[in-house]
Amino acid sequence: MITLRRANAGDARDVFEWRNDPRTREASLSRAEIVWDDHEAWFIRAIADPGRRLYIAEAVGDSGPPADGAIGMVRFDLRGGEAAEVSINLNPSWRGRGVSVEVLESAIAELSSSGMSPELHATIRAGNTASVRLFLRAGFVEVSREADVVMFRRDAGFR
Secondary structure, eight states: OEEEEEOOGGGHHHHHHHHHSHHHHHHSSSOSOOOHHHHHHHHHHHHHOTTEEEEEEEEOSSOOSSOSEEEEEEEEEEETTTEEEEEEEEOGGGTTSSOHHHHHHHHHHHHHHTTOOOEEEEEEETTOHHHHHHHHHTTOEEEEEETTEEEEEEETTOO
16 A cells, blocks of 8 residues: 655655666656755755645555555645646656556645645656656646657646
């Protein structure tokens, strides 16, 4: 079973390690390795920013190895209440286990239950086929493609 909660300062190290994973960097729009001090400062600002929502997905109960714990992060960067950019990153040990759609859908439902239902946008490197498939399976539609970047959109209330 997957549960979701707001990120807190104690999650900074996990998110840092997931972000600097070589496969994550290869698939990301920004491929540079992040240094801890920069990440820590960004993370503290991000969780305090009212224009941002960071959620941590956790496995509880009988989810199998690895045991209970954080399996991923979903971030919404809100743009004036009308739209939000969505970003997702899974714990590398949870990739390929079929949880990404549930994590993303849970985060969208949590955002909506907080009273926010903006149009959702995702900007993805075209070569990141796992993320392209994820967003398509989650009801996003491709709205543009330039060079190696694909833009997706979805209404938050869509199910």
